[in-house]
Amino acid sequence: MSSRETDRMSSAQQTLDILYEISQLLHTQLDKETLATCVSMIENGVNPEALAGVIQELRRENTRIPEQSNVNGQ
Incomplete structure (x- = not known):
């Protein structure tokens, strides 16, 4: 790996x-x-x-699944 690629990867990691x-x-x-x-x-x-909207919706659905299981007696 070249020095340039290493620098770029390091920069990307720092940004993340x-x-x-x-x-x-x-x-x-x-x-x-x-x-x-x-x-x-x-x-x-x-x-x-x-x-962001999709992530929020997935989180809402994730909280509904256990609630629905409790309502259905599972």
Whole structure:
């Protein structure tokens, strides 16, 4: 691996670390892997607001599943 590639990877890792720290301060509850996936999706053209909406909806659905199981007696 060339020095240039190493520098680029190091810079990308530092950026992800900073974004993760910001995400922790904002209580997003995103782990580093999920955050990296979101950043990659945004870099590839996904609308950030739409992505945030999908994440919020998935979280709402995730909380409904256990509630529905309790209602159905499972």
